[in-house]
Amino acid sequence: RIIFLRDYAPPHYSIEKVDLEALFKQDSVRIRVLLTVVPAPDTPPGTPLILDGNELVLRSIAIDGLPLALTAYEATPDRLVIHEPPNRRFALETEVFLDPEKNTRLMGLYRSNGVWCTQCEPEGFRRITYYLDRPDVLARFTVTMRADQALAPVLLANGNLIESGEESDGMHYAIWEDPHPKPAYLFAMVAGDLGRITDSFTTSSGRKVDLAIYCSHGKEDQCRYAMDALKRSMAWDERRFGREYDLDIFNIVAVSDFNFGAMENKGLNIFNDKLVFARPETATDADYDNVERVIAHEYFHNWTGNRITCRDWFQLCLKEGLTVYRDQEFTSDERSRAVKRIQDVRTLRSAQFPEDGGPLAHPARPDQYREINNFYTATVYEKGAEIVRMLATLLGEDRFRKGMDLYFERHDGDATTIEAFLKSFEDANDVDLADFGRWYTQAGTPAVSVSENYDESSGTYQLTISQKTDPTPGQPDKVPMVMPIRFGLVGPNGGDMAWQSVAGGRVEGDLIVLEGDSATLSFTGLGAKPVASLFRGFSAPVRLTSARPEADLLFLARHDADPFNRWQALQDVAMGLMLADLAGRPWVDQQITPLAAALADTAQSDTLDDAFKALALTLPALNEVARSKGQDVDPAAIEATRERLITDIVSRIGPDLEALYHAKASTAPFSPDATQAGQRALRNAALALLVKGGAPVGPGLASAQYHAAQNMTDRLAALSAAVSRWTADAPGLLGDFRTMFTGDPLVFDKWLTLNALPTHDETLDRIKAILSDPDFPRNNPNRLRALVGAFAMNNLVQFARPDGLGFRFVCDFVSDVDQRNPQVAARVLTGFRIWRNLEPSRRAAAEAALRDLAEKGGLSRNTADILTRTLQG
Ligand code: ARG
Numbered sequence: 001r002i003i004f005l006r007d008y009a010p011p012h013y014s015i016e017k018v019d020l021e022a023l024f025k026q027d028s029v030r031i032r033v034l035l036t037v038v039p040a041p042d043t044p045p046g047t048p049l050i051l052d053g054n055e056l057v058l059r060s061i062a063i064d065g066l067p068l069a070l071t072a073y074e075a076t077p078d079r080l081v082i083h084e085p086p087n088r089r090f091a092l093e094t095e096v097f098l099d100p101e102k103n104t105r106l107m108g109l110y111r112s113n114g115v116w117c118t119q120c121e122p123e124g125f126r127r128i129t130y131y132l133d134r135p136d137v138l139a140r141f142t143v144t145m146r147a148d149q150a151l152a153p154v155l156l157a158n159g160n161l162i163e164s165g166e167e168s169d170g171m172h173y174a175i176w177e178d179p180h181p182k183p184a185y186l187f188a189m190v191a192g193d194l195g196r197i198t199d200s201f202t203t204s205s206g207r208k209v210d211l212a213i214y215c216s217h218g219k220e221d222q223c224r225y226a227m228d229a230l231k232r233s234m235a236w237d238e239r240r241f242g243r244e245y246d247l248d249i250f251n252i253v254a255v256s257d258f259n260f261g262a263m264e265n266k267g268l269n270i271f272n273d274k275l276v277f278a279r280p281e282t283a284t285d286a287d288y289d290n291v292e293r294v295i296a297h298e299y300f301h302n303w304t305g306n307r308i309t310c311r312d313w314f315q316l317c318l319k320e321g322l323t324v325y326r327d328q329e330f331t332s333d334e335r336s337r338a339v340k341r342i343q344d345v346r347t348l349r350s351a352q353f354p355e356d357g358g359p360l361a362h363p364a365r366p367d368q369y370r371e372i373n374n375f376y377t378a379t380v381y382e383k384g385a386e387i388v389r390m391l392a393t394l395l396g397e398d399r400f401r402k403g404m405d406l407y408f409e410r411h412d413g414d415a416t417t418i419e420a421f422l423k424s425f426e427d428a429n430d431v432d433l434a435d436f437g438r439w440y441t442q443a444g445t446p447a448v449s450v451s452e453n454y455d456e457s458s459g460t461y462q463l464t465i466s467q468k469t470d471p472t473p474g475q476p477d478k479v480p481m482v483m484p485i486r487f488g489l490v491g492p493n494g495g496d497m498a499w500q501s502v503a504g505g506r507v508e509g510d511l512i513v514l515e516g517d518s519a520t521l522s523f524t525g526l527g528a529k530p531v532a533s534l535f536r537g538f539s540a541p542v543r544l545t546s547a548r549p550e551a552d553l554l555f556l557a558r559h560d561a562d563p564f565n566r567w568q569a570l571q572d573v574a575m576g577l578m579l580a581d582l583a584g585r586p587w588v589d590q591q592i593t594p595l596a597a598a599l600a601d602t603a604q605s606d607t608l609d610d611a612f613k614a615l616a617l618t619l620p621a622l623n624e625v626a627r628s629k630g631q632d633v634d635p636a637a638i639e640a641t642r643e644r645l646i647t648d649i650v651s652r653i654g655p656d657l658e659a660l661y662h663a664k665a666s667t668a669p670f671s672p673d674a675t676q677a678g679q680r681a682l683r684n685a686a687l688a689l690l691v692k693g694g695a696p697v698g699p700g701l702a703s704a705q706y707h708a709a710q711n712m713t714d715r716l717a718a719l720s721a722a723v724s725r726w727t728a729d730a731p732g733l734l735g736d737f738r739t740m741f742t743g744d745p746l747v748f749d750k751w752l753t754l755n756a757l758p759t760h761d762e763t764l765d766r767i768k769a770i771l772s773d774p775d776f777p778r779n780n781p782n783r784l785r786a787l788v789g790a791f792a793m794n795n796l797v798q799f800a801r802p803d804g805l806g807f808r809f810v811c812d813f814v815s816d817v818d819q820r821n822p823q824v825a826a827r828v829l830t831g832f833r834i835w836r837n838l839e840p841s842r843r844a845a846a847e848a849a850l851r852d853l854a855e856k857g858g859l860s861r862n863t864a865d866i867l868t869r870t871l872q873g
């Protein structure tokens with residue numbers, strides 16, 4: 001069954017209040033719920049009330065205290081229908097029993113390490129009780145939890161704790177009340193034996209908020225960084241968006257079994273513990289960044305998501321794209337803006353571009369779905385954030401803020417839409433965003449090509465910019481996008497040139513706004529031919545397809561006022577060389593030497609910061625090269641080209657890299673701050689190049705660093721470098737790493753990923769051996785993603801082995817895991833989205849594996865949906 005946006009209709013009944021009572025027993029949880037139901041004003045009398053359920057068994061039911069006759073309702077695991085409900089406000093009471101221990105799907109109420117916890121977004125609440133489980137039904141919740149004090153000394157739910165106490169027989173209870181009406185997907189409960197750290201934050205209007213982070217006993221110290229990030233997030237949202245927190249309590253709980261990153265439940269965020277825990281010995285700088293980023297993200301949802309929520313799930317991007325934009329801005333303000341931008345663009349290119357260019361492409365606001373869980377995608381999140389960023393770019397900071405203010409003012413308490421969001425910006429600034437709005441409804445990454453012409457005699461520079469978007473599933477014909485192109489015309493001295501006049505298109509200051517298929521801009525009054533720097537700061541999520549002269553790119557790499565484009569220019573040169581090589585035109589010395597020199601000079605610059613330099617030394621990833629190549633991809637050939645490019649670079653600047661490596665050594669005590677992390681990143685980028693590029697000193701440096709490392713960043717970087725070229729001691733170091741950290745599941749994940757990534761042919765057997773160990777935690781999503789997810793997404797060489805065994809293995813895995821956890825299975829299967837871009841024999845092998853999986857049948861809706869679309873698209 002397909003659900004269409006155009007079929008949206010408001011509910012016939014609203015739910016004013018939910019009184020939920022949970023009794024936690026070792027082997028089951030009893031849920032009693034009293035719903036205050038009100039028919040909508042125009043609901044015809046006798047309209048059945050249809051509540052959602054999922055795997056529920058109804059134990060008792062009453063309306064206004066009177067048990068219901070069997071003929072008055074129909075209860076199946078999937079729904080509860082009250083045939084003729086009263087035509088007035090009434091109280092519906094139901095009772096069900098849950099078996100959280102058996103809930104391996106990790107949606108609804110389940111148990112992780114003995115702790116009861118919930119995940120309701122998007123449709124998990126219906127696995128806890130029969131309900132109108134849709135985001136436009138907002139209710140006030142009161143939750144009473146009861147449990148054996150020894151089993152669950154901690155009882156948490158949304159909102160404020162209004163009462164708690166002990167009862168007979170060692171039982172105790174807690175009553176939580178959330179004053180803010182909310183959709184059921186924001187409901188949460190946690191019961192168990194947990195440790196915690198506490199702190200407090202006073203909001204700008206003087207509300208003192210008690211903060212706590214709960215975790216398994218013994219891990220409390222690892223929560224300090226998350227707490228610090230939380231307080232900084234709260235302060236930032238006040239400063240930057242004028243948004244204050246609105247309850248007296250804010251709780252975070254870290255759990256070990258979780259299907260994704262974290263969840264913004266009102267006042268009770270629940271996190272995958274890998275996004276909470278951080279200490280220098282076991283967490284890398286990247287882990288610290290992620291903790292900070294996700295803590296901020298979930299906190300920011302309190303306004304963009306919770307106070308203002310989505311009318312329906314087609315609007316998911318309304319909260320996710322906007323909240324990702326907000327967390328990106330937070331990180332940019334707290335750390336280096338240019339570095340953050342580069343990192344985000346790399347993520348976009350490696351995760352969203354392949355999605356947008358393959359069979360699973362969909363608009364940021366989809367208009368149909370079979371399974372909404374399959375739309376928590378890079379398109380909705382990351383491209384969604386890019387759309388908000390373009391809006392901010394087009395409007396400018398002040399007008400963007402005015403639009404946000406109006407959105408908050410107008411829609412506080414609403415379940416609303418993307419249209420309403422855009423309307424706030426239109427009304428606040430008296431602008432028309434109808435054409436811009438297509439970014440939300442049209443899928444696909446626009447390809448942009450540029451050509452130029454300079455007329456020496458008149459000093460006129462002409463720039464022709466054209467866009468084209470390829471068809472995507474269900475959208476054969478594409479319209480042009482409104483595209484903000486931040487730009488500069490860089491003159492011979494390296495500075496931006498001023499022009500006298502410009503004609504032929506919309507230019508506003510340093511912004512070209514491309515509105516149609518193509519525009520030719522004529523700039524007059526230039527004394528010399530400029531080098532155009534376009535899409536500064538990556539001002540629109542597009543692919544630039546026209547090749548540019550290497551000399552121009554290397555000039556920009558050295559001089560562009562925009563750091564993003566300095567980085568981009570180096571990437572473009574490297575990408576151009578690799579693509580030409582793959583097309584049978586190997587690079588020559590006159591090409592590689594200037595690139596190597598530009599890299600060395602960038603790394604030695606005394607105006608650029610270390611974190612930026614580290615990114616400059618990081619060449620395009622294999623996935624990015626594959627995406628740029630487009631068709632007939634042979635991943636092994638790309639890997640070979642890439643390794644050769646790095647080898648040729650290192651053979652020229654090896655000594656510079658080695659000197660840099662030694663210069664960046666530090667004995668300072670560890671701090672996760674951006675400066676120190678940048679220094680480590682640069683040193684480790686140099687090391688990675690030396691090892692991957694086959695420098696004779698490489699393996700020794702890696703091994704020495706591995707053993708001497710005082711923190712996980714340096715240890716893992718050394719190990720990854722060794723593994724990336726499979727140096728002689730790589731296997732030994734891997735074994736050592738495994739034993740050094742036995743008992744720490746999050747470090748085990750790093751080890752699993754290192755085993756999944758080597759591009760040599762033994763990798764698959766290694767993975768199979770690890771998986772078949774009887775002790776392997778085969779129901780934990782983090783473990784499965786770290787091993788098989790990493791293999792399917794980030795080891796294209798082995799996943800797409802010519803013999804098809806990589807594809808077969810992933811399909812077998814998916815079919816097995818799907819029985820227990822469809823979301824994990826469906827996510828891993830999306831690794832196949834690139835299959836049509838492969839060269840013919842690999843393509844055939846992929847298709848055969850997918851068809852066999854389809855034939856086997858018995859798949860969950862999640863996995864069947866991904867499979868069908870992957871094969872069709
Ligand atoms: N709303 C959560 C967040 O972005 C994620 C929920 C993911 N849910 C899912 N079914 N994939 O912070």
Ligand code: ZN
Nearest residue numbers: 297301320323
């Ligand atoms: Zn989110």
